[in-house]
Amino acid sequence: MQNQFHILLLMIALPLMGAALVMLIARTGIEHVRRMVFTNVVLSFVLAMIMVLNYAPQLKDAQNQPHLTQMQSEFRWLGTVAPGGDIIGPDIRFAVGVDGISLWLVALTSLLMIPAVLVSWEAIQDRPAVFYALMLMLQAGLVGVFTAQDVILFYMFFEFTLIPLFFMIGVWGGHDRRWAARKFFIYTFAGSVLTFLGLLFIVLSHSWMADEALEAPQAAVAQGPQTGAAAARHQHMTFSIERLTREIPELVATSPASSAYWLRVSPWIFAALFAGFAIKVPLFPFHTWLPLAHVEAPTAGSVLLAGVLLKIGSYGFLRFALPLTPEACWIWFDVIAVLSVVGIIYGALLALAQDDIKKLVAYSSVSHMGFCMLGLFSLNAVGISGGLLQMLNHGLSTGALFAIVGMLYERYHTRDIEAFGGLTRKFPVMSFCLLVVVFSSIGLPGLNGFTGEVLSIMGMFSIHRGYAVFGLSGIIVGAWYLLWLVQRTFFGPLREPLAEGDRRNSTAHGGVVHAGGHAVIHDLNFREVCALAPLLVLFVVIGLFPQYFLNRMEPSVARIVRGLENRRPDGVHLSARPLADRTGVGRLARHGAAVGPSRPFPETASERTP
C-alpha cells in the first residue's frame, strides 16, 4: 500500500511539533502541558494502530515478489538532480517505511510513551515542559530509527536519540545523574562511531561491486582499441537500505570476485557494526553503562531506555548484520552465542545479588536481552522470530517493571529491597500488577514472555544444543530472582520505610516502621492503573495469540533467513545438526518459512525432496 498521507512522516513530525508546542505553552501552567503531551502521545498511538492494521504482510508487488516495506515516504535530501538526469552530490534520502520487523518496534515505542508520560505526571516538578519536550523528541528519534530506509538517516536518528536522553538523565535523574548521563552518552557514542564506519564501508563496497559487475562483461567483449573510449560509467552510490539489502547478496552471488571480496571484508564490517549495536543491546562485556543509567534515570527515562532504546541494538543486528553480512554471522556465531549465554547467566546472577529494586530490574534486562540475541543468532526462522518477539516482550514487561518501581519510589523515596515487606496488604492493586508483570517476565505459559523465550531457545536448540541448555538455566535463575523479589517486598509481615514526611519528623526506629505506619500512602490511583493497564492487557493478548504478531513478522524474517542459508560458508558445521534433523526442528528452520512451533507449514512438504 502506497500511502497517500505519509503516515510515518506524521508519526515522526507529530512528537516534534508537540515538543515545540509544549515549549510555547510552558508558561500557561503545568496542567496544560501534561494534558497537551498526553493528547499528543495518544494521537501517536492511534496513528501506530492505524499503521499496524494497514500493514499487509502478504502483499505482492507487480512482479509478484513480496512487497515487504510498506507505507514508504521518500524525499531527496542531499544531492540534486542535474538537467541531464545525473545526481550531483550524495544520494541521501529522507526515506521511511516499515516492514514486519520495524512495524512492531514502532508500535512498541508509541505504546510505551503512554505509561512514560503517565508515570512522570507527578514525579517531574522541575521544568516539566522541557522534560516533556525532550521526551517527545526522543519519541520522534526512536520512530525515526525504526522506520529509516536510508543508512545515513538511520545513523542520524540513532545518534539523535542520545541527546534527549542525555539531558533527561542528567537533569532529572537520581543522585549520581551527571556521571550516569555522561557515561551513557560516551559509551554509546564510542560504539556507534565504529558502526558508522561499518555502514559507510557497506555503502562504498556496494558501489565498487556494482562497478565491477558493470565493467566485467564490457572488458570481456571489448578487448579491442575502443576500450579507452568506453570507460564504464560509474554506478552512483546508493544509501538506500532496501537497495543495499537486495543488491549486495545478488552481486555477491553472481560475481566470484565480489564473492571473494565480500567473504573477506564482511567479518570486519560485522565487527564494526557489532561495536555499536552490542553496546546498545548490551551484550555481556559492554553492559556496564546500563545499570548506572537505568538506576539514575527518572522513571520515564528508565521505561523508554529499557523498553525501546535497547531494542535499537538488536534491531540493528537484524536490519544490517544479518541480511548484509550473512557469512560473517556464521563466522561470528560462536562469539555472539557465548556472549549472549554469559550475559544471560551473569546478568541473572547479578540481579540475584542486588538490594536495590531498580538495579535488579536493570540486570534482569541484561539477562533478557541475552535471550533476544540468542534467538536472533540462531540464524533460523524460529529463533529469529522468537528473538524479535522477545524484543517486544522485554520492552513491555521491563517497561512495566520500571514503571511499578517508579511508583513505589514515588511513595517511599527508597528502592531498598530490605526496607519493604508485606506490601500486598497495603497495595492489593499494585501487587496484582507486579505479579502479572513478574510472571510475564519469567515466562509463565499463557503470558507473552513464554512464547518469545521458547521460540528463541528452540531456534538455538536446533543448531547448537549446548548454548540452548545454558540459556535455559537462565530462565530458572530469572524465576528465582524475580519471585524472590516479590516474596521479600510484597509478602510476609508488613515493613515500610518511612515516607518523606515521617522521616523529617523522626529519625528513630532505624528508619523503618513496622506494622501500621502511615495512612497517607495510597494504592495505585486511576492514573497509575491507566499507565499499566494497556501493558497488562497486551501481556495476555500476546501470550494467547502470538500468531497474530508472528504472521506479520514472518515474510520479513523469512527473507533474512533465505539470505543466511544461501550464504552459509562451507566450513561451518554446527554440532547439533544430526539431532536437529531427527527432531524435525532443524528441518523447519532450514526451510526458512517456519515461524512458531504450533503451526504446520505448507512449504515444507513440497520442499522436502532429497
Place this chain on the structure above:
Amino acid sequence: MTQTFTILLPQTMLAACACLLILGSAFSVRPRRWGGLALAAVAASALCLAYVSSFSADDWAPDAASSVLVDSISIGYQWMCLGLAALFVLLSHEQAATKTSAEFYALLLFMFSGMMLVGSANELILIFLSLELISVPTYVLLYLGRRDPRSQEAALKYFLLSVLSAAVLLYGFSLLYGLAGTTNLDVIRNILAETYSKSDSAQVAAGGSVLGMVALVLIFAGLGFKVAAVPFHFYAPDVYQGTSAYNAGLLAIIPKAAGLVALIRVASETMVGFETSGERVALILAGITMTGGNCLGLLQSNIRRMLAYSSIAHAGYMLIGVAVGFWDSWNGDLSLDAAGGLPGGVGASLLYLFTYSLATVGLFGVLVYLARPGGRQIEHIDDLTGLVRTHPVMATCAALFLFSLAGVPPLPGFWGKLAVFASALSVRGESPGLFVEMHSGFMILAVVGVLNAAVGAVYYLRVVALMFLNDPVSSPQPSGGKPAFAAVCCSAVLLMGVGIFPTPLFTYLNRGVSQIAPATVRSPAGTLEPRPAAIHGHSVIAVQTQHDR
C-alpha cells in the same frame, strides 16, 4: 592583465579599505564607528566577489601559466572567508572600543585579505606572500592593547615560532622550485606528471625523488605550524591561553584555513608522483595530530587551552582529507568524486574546514560575549557552570557548537566527518585475486579517527554537562555587546541550517572539486594525460615560465 585584476578584486578591495582605515586613524572618530566601516569594507568585498563569481568558466581566457586562478573551490572558500570576516567584525564590538580601534580593524581586514588570497594563488611566491599577510598582522594584534606578561609571552612565542616555520616553508618551496624549475603550480604539476609517467612505476611506488621528498616534508613542516599539526603544535595551547578569547578565535580559524588550503594546493594537488610519500607523511601527521590533540584536550581545565587542543585535533581530521587528496590526484577515476556522490579527499577536507570554522567562531564568540563578574574574561571551564540558568540562549548555542564539533548528527560537524571518513575508506588498490585491496594505512587511520571522535566527545560533553546539569555558582556578565550576541546567534542559526539542509554544500563540492582537482587522469592504457588546464587569469607577477625545458 585585467583578468588577474578582476580575479583579485575582492582581496584588493579588503586590503585597500584596510589602508584607508589606517590613514583614517589619524582623525579622531568615535571608536565604534570603525566597526561599521570595517563591515562596509567586507560588504564591498562581497560585492566584488559576487561580480567575480558571476562569470562562468568559459568567460575566462585560459592561461596555463597564470599566477592566480579561479575555480569553484577558490570562490567557495572566499565566500566562507567573507562570512567569517563579517562575524569577527561583529564580535569585536566591545573588543575594539579603544584608542587603537582603527588599526585593529585594519589589521583584521589585512588578515582576511591574506586568507582569501591563499585561495586564489596559483604560484608558490604568491602563496607565501599571502601567508605572511596573515602572520604579520597577527603579531601586531597579539600585542595590541595587552600589557600583562602572560599575553606578551604568548605573542613573543607565536612570533618566534611563526618566523621559524616561515623559513622552513620557504626552504621547502625553494627545493620544489629546484625540482621543477618554476614557481607556477600548474606548470610544476605538468612537469612532475610528465616525469613520473615516463619513469617506471617503481619510482612512484618508492615515493618519488629524494629532493622532492625533502621538499614535501619541509612544506608539511612549515604549513603544519599554520594548521597546528601535532609535532608543530606546541605554541597553540600557550598562545590561546595567554591571549584574549577573540584573538584565540582568530588564531584557531584564519591560519588553519589558509594553511590547509595552501597544503592542498601545493602538496596534494601539485606534487603528483609523490603520492606514496605524501600519503605517508599526511597519514602519520593526521594520526598523531588527532590522537595527541584529543588526548591532551581531555586533561585541560582552562577553556581556551581546551579549545586549542580541540583545534589541533580537528586539524588532524582535515589532514586525512589531504592524505586522500594525494591518492585522488593519482587515481582520478577511482576517487569518490568520480564515483559521484560524496566529495573526495580535498573536498572532504574543505567541507570539514567549513563546518569546523562555523562551530569554532560561534564557540569563541560565546567566550567573547560572556565575562566573569569582575569583568575579566572566562578562563576556567567551571566559570560556565550552570550557564543555562543565567544565559539560556548562549548556553544553547554553545551546546550546539560543542555537539557539532563532537560530530553528533544532524549538525554540520557530522557531515564533515562523514565526508572525511568516507574519503579515507575509499582509498584502495587492485590485487590479483580480489578486485579491491584495501589500503591498510587508511583503514587504520579511519578507525583511529572515529575513536578519536569518541574521545573528543568526552571533553566537549564535559562542558555541556557543566552548563546544563549543574546549578550556577557565579553568574557571568554579558560584556560583548549586542552585535556579538547577534553574531553568535547568527552562527548558531547557520549551523542548524547547514546541519539540517547541507544539500547545497555537497552539490557545490561535487561539482567543484571534480572541476580542478586531478591534474592528471590515468587513461586505461596507463599513461598520464594532462587535464585541460583550469581557468586562469593572465600572469601579472612576472614569473619565468620554463615549462619548455
